[in-house]
Amino acid sequence: xxxxxxRIFADLLIPGAGEPLADWAVIITDGLIEWVGPQADAPTIxxxxxxxxxxxxxxxxxxxxxxxxxxxxxxxxxxxxxPVAAARSVADAQRAINAGFTSIREVGGFxxxxxxxxxxxxxxxxxxxxAGDLISPTGGHADLHNYSLGCVADLAQxxxxxHTCDGVTGALRAVRLQLRKNAKLIKICASxxxxxxxxxxxxxxxxxxxICTMVEEAARAERIVAAxxxxxxxxxxxxxxxxxxxEHGTFLDEEAADAMLEAGAILVTTRSVKIRNMDYAxxxxxxDYAWKKLLMTADRHQEAVSLAIQKGVTIAAGTDTxxxxxxxxxxxxxxxxxLKLLVDDGxxxxxxxxxxxxxxxxxxxxxxxxxxxIKVGWDAxxxxxxxxxxxxxxxxxxxxxxxxxxxxxTLLKQPS
Ligand SMILES: [Zn+2]
Numbered sequence: 526x527x528x529x530x531x532r533i534f535a536d537l538l539i540p541g542a543g544e545p546l547a548d549w550a551v552i553i554t555d556g557l558i559e560w561v562g563p564q565a566d567a568p569t570i571x572x573x574x575x576x577x578x579x580x581x582x583x584x585x586x587x588x589x590x591x592x593x594x595x596x597x598x599x600x601x602x603x604x605x606x607x608p609v610a611a612a613r614s615v616a617d618a619q620r621a622i623n624a625g626f627t628s629i630r631e632v633g634g635f636x637x638x639x640x641x642x643x644x645x646x647x648x649x650x651x652x653x654x655x656a657g658d659l660i661s662p663t664g665g666h667a668d669l670h671n672y673s674l675g676c677v678a679d680l681a682q683x684x685x686x687x688h689t690c691d692g693v694t695g696a697l698r699a700v701r702l703q704l705r706k707n708a709k710l711i712k713i714c715a716s717x718x719x720x721x722x723x724x725x726x727x728x729x730x731x732x733x734x735x736i737c738t739m740v741e742e743a744a745r746a747e748r749i750v751a752a753x754x755x756x757x758x759x760x761x762x763x764x765x766x767x768x769x770x771x772e773h774g775t776f777l778d779e780e781a782a783d784a785m786l787e788a789g790a791i792l793v794t795t796r797s798v799k800i801r802n803m804d805y806a807x808x809x810x811x812x813d814y815a816w817k818k819l820l821m822t823a824d825r826h827q828e829a830v831s832l833a834i835q836k837g838v839t840i841a842a843g844t845d846t847x848x849x850x851x852x853x854x855x856x857x858x859x860x861x862x863x864l865k866l867l868v869d870d871g872x873x874x875x876x877x878x879x880x881x882x883x884x885x886x887x888x889x890x891x892x893x894x895x896x897x898x899i900k901v902g903w904d905a906x907x908x909x910x911x912x913x914x915x916x917x918x919x920x921x922x923x924x925x926x927x928x929x930x931x932x933x934x935t936l937l938k939q940p941s
Contacts, residue, residue: 530554530572531934534564535580537913541898542883545875545915551580553905556934561899575929579913581878582897583627583651583906583930584921585885586860588772588793588843590634591617591653592686595853597802598812599687599720600669603676607635607684613849614639618650620851620858622937625908625927628652628896630843630888632712632751632772633659633667634686641707649937652896652906654889656712656751657703658688660739665689665730666718666753696735700742709892711743715752715768716759719802719818726755726775726818729762740767749890751793755822757781764788770888772843775822777829782836791839791888794830794880796866798845798855799823805854827870834871841888842867842881861921874918905934 531553538549538561550567552560560568593610594601614635621629629636629651636655643650658681661667667687669677681688690699700711715731717724724730731739740750744767752763755775763771764784770791771777777785777792785792803823806816833840842863847855864877872880886893896904909929914920921927930938 530570532570532574533580534576537579539581541582553934556905558901558903558905561901577909579910582882582899583908584625584881585628586626586844587630587841587885587888588795589629589631589846591636591639592634592847593849595848595850597847597855602687603680611635615648617849617857621651622930624858624860624924625930626651626860627906627932631655637706637708654709656710657706657708658686659712660688660699661714662730663689663691665724666714666721670722693738696738697742700739704746710748711750713739713752715763716755720815722814729758733762733766736766747891769890774829775826782833782838785838791841792833793841793843795843795845797862799826801854831870840880841885865918868918874915877918905931907931
C-alpha cells in the first residue's frame with residue numbers, strides 16, 4: 526500500500542457528475558484530491574506520474590449485505606456461525622475493491638463490524654456505511670417464519686442481523702440498538718419480501734406510526750432511513766412517513782414515481798438480484814415459495830425502473846449482493862452488473878456511472894461523505910479503467926479492466 530502525492534494523467538476523465546473530459550489530470554495528496562484540470566496546466570510535483578486511459582471516481586454499491594452466507598435462502602443466516610460469516614466477509618470486501626468499488630452501503634448484515642476492522646487497517650476493503658440489522662415487524666421480511674420466536678430472538682441477541690420489532694416502543698428500541706452499533710443509516714422493511722416464506726411482497730409492513738417513529742428517531746441522530754419496498758402500498762407508506770430511499774421499488778407506478786419526485790427520495794434499483802436469483806433458481810432450485818414470488822416481481826421490476834428513469838426519479842445503483850464466495854449466486858465483486866442493467870432499462874452509460882458515483886453518497890443523507898466525484902477537496906477514491914465505459918458500459922464488468930483503485934489516496938490495486 527502506498528500513500529503519497531501523485532499526479533495521474535488520464536486520456537479521459539469521467540468526473541462522476543458532468544461530461545467526460547479529454548486529456549485531464551488529477552493530483553492527489555494526503556487522501557484528498559488536491560488539483561484537477563487540463564494536463565497542460567498541471568503543476569509539477571516531485572514524485573512519479575501515472576498515465577491511464579480512463580480515470581473515474583471509485584464506484585459505490587448502495588445496496589449490499591455482508592452475511593457470509595453461501596446461498597440466498599435467508600435461513601442460512603441461522604446456520605452460519607458469526608465468526609465464519611465474519612471471516613468470509615473479509616474476502617468479500619477485497620472483491621469489491623478489486624472490482625473498482627471503493628464504497629459500500631450495507632443495508633443489513635455484518636458491515637458495522639467489518640467497517641471497524643477495515644478502518645483499523647486489519648483488512649483491505651471499501652468504505653463501509655452500514656445499517657446494522659434489517660428491521661421488520663414480527664412475521665415480516667426480517668423474520669424466519671419456520672423457526673421458533675425464541676430462536677429468531679436469540680439470533681438477533683447474538684449479533685445476528687435479522688431483527689423484528691413491534692409497536693412504537695419496539696420501533697424506538699430497534700433504531701437505538703443500531704445506533705449503539707454505530708450504524709450510519711437505518712434499514713426497515715416497508716413491504717413483504719421474496720425470500721421469506723409467508724409474507725406477501727404486495728403488503729405494507731409496519732404501520733404508519735411505526736415507520737414514522739423510526740424515521741424520527743433516526744433523524745434525531747442525523748441518519749437516513751432506507752426502506753425495502755416491493756408493493757406500492759409499502760412505497761407510499763414509506764414516502765409519506767419520511768423515508769428517503771426506496772430499495773427495489775418493484776411495483777412503482779406513475780403515482781409512486783410522482784410521490785418520489787415530490788419527496789426528493791432516491792430509488793436504489795437492485796435489478797441485479799432479480800436477474801441473478803432467476804439464474805440461480807433455474808440451476809439450483811430456490812424454494813418454491815421464493816420462485817413464485819420471484820416470477821411475480823421480476824418483469825414488473827424492469828418496468829418500474831424504466832419508468833423511474835423516464836420520469837427523472839433520482840436513481841442510485843445497488844445490487845443486493847448477499848452471498849459470500851466466488852461460486853455463489855449473489856456474489857461480491859459483480860457490482861457493475863447493475864450499471865449494465867440500468868443501461869438496458871434506459872439510462873445512458875454516463876447516467877449509469879453517475880448513479881454509482883456522484884448520486885450514490887446522497888443515499889446516506891446527513892452522513893454522506895465528500896466522495897463519488899473527482900473534485901478538489903473531495904476524497905481521493907478513484908479507479909482507472911483500461912477501456913472507455915462510455916462507449917461500452919460492459920467494460921466495467923470485467924475486473925481485469927479495472928487496473929488501479931485508490932481509496933482515500935491509498936493505492937489498493939495496481940497491475941502486478
Ligand atoms: Zn437487500
